[in-house]
Amino acid sequence: MALSETYQEETSTMRNEIQDLRTNARIFQLSKCTACTFTLDLPAVHFMCMHSFHQRCLGDNDKECPECAPEYRAVLEMKNLEQNSKNQDQFFQQVRTSKNGFSVIAGYFGKGIISKTSNGPAEALNSSSDF
Ligand SMILES: [Zn+2]
Ligand SMILES: [Zn+2]
Known part of the structure; x- marks a missing residue:
């Protein structure tokens, strides 16, 4: 029984996190470019790793995050x-x-x-x- 309780707890935490992701636009509220650390303006590229860049800072390489690649x-x-x-x-x-x-x-x-x-x-x- 203890096992299933922990499992439920974990799932509820996961649900909360997913809810967080859905309700918070934190990914797109990143205000700084990871490359030049200046304020982001358009066009900007956002990666799933939460890194954001000016498109001009990425150059041609906008398929993968240069910070994580x-x-x-x-x-x-x-x-x-x-x-x-x-x-x-x-x-x-x-x-x-x-x-x-x-x-x-x-x-x-x-x-x-x-x-x-x-x-x-x-x-x-x-x-x-x-x-
Ligand atoms: Zn930049
Ligand atoms: Zn990254």
Whole structure:
């Protein structure tokens, strides 16, 4: 029973906060530009993170908050690094353990981009021209 009581309390707090958001226009009452700290005037851009900017302060980049985007990117990069770390470990281990690291790197390239531009099709053309 104690559990459900806390749950109800939490939901009511959440409801209050939502009500707050609906009734208060605090997001759009921000009076200062985060970039230049001068009073906002139109045209202004408001982000969901509660940061507001003059459109001229944002320039072309009005899709993401420049105040929060670097943090967001760092998180994204961390996630990418985690995902790639396995592949990279394997790659560097192969380079380290092989006597000729270059051949490993060349091998990786050969599997990818270079194989498309290799002279495989050209050879086929040559052999057909022999007829
Ligand atoms: Zn500004
Ligand atoms: Zn922001």
